Amino acid sequence: MPRLRTMILAAGLLAIPGLGLAQTSSIREALKQNCTGDYLEHCSEHPPGGPAVEACFRANLSKLSPECAAAIALYKRETKGRRISEGR
Numbered sequence: 001m002p003r004l005r006t007m008i009l010a011a012g013l014l015a016i017p018g019l020g021l022a023q024t025s026s027i028r029e030a031l032k033q034n035c036t037g038d039y040l041e042h043c044s045e046h047p048p049g050g051p052a053v054e055a056c057f058r059a060n061l062s063k064l065s066p067e068c069a070a071a072i073a074l075y076k077r078e079t080k081g082r083r084i085s086e087g088r
Contacts, residue, residue, distance in 0.1 A: 027075050035068040 035057075039048065042063060043056035057064065057072065064072070 027071075027078055030071040030074060031068075034065070034071040038064045038068040 038057075038060075039053070042060040043053050046052040046056050061069065061072075
């Protein structure tokens with residue numbers, strides 16, 4: 001049970017550097033809320049938040065729940081818009 005609890009708490013899944021605190025918090029919460037089950041089912045062999053879990057989610061995109069896929073799309077939209085506005 002402690003391992004499951006740790007995974008759920010750590011299931012922010014993606015580090016989101018450069019975003020405002022409130023925005024980061026809401027995006028992370030959406031990822032955590034909508035993708036924890038998908039993480040446990042498809043990608044739990046990888047540590048949360050690292051490039052390996054990101055690659056696993058990309059590889060399993062067609063298997064993810066619609067809610068998780070939507071949360072990932074939101075993350076991509078928000079971070080892409082942020083990078084463009086910051087000139088990256």
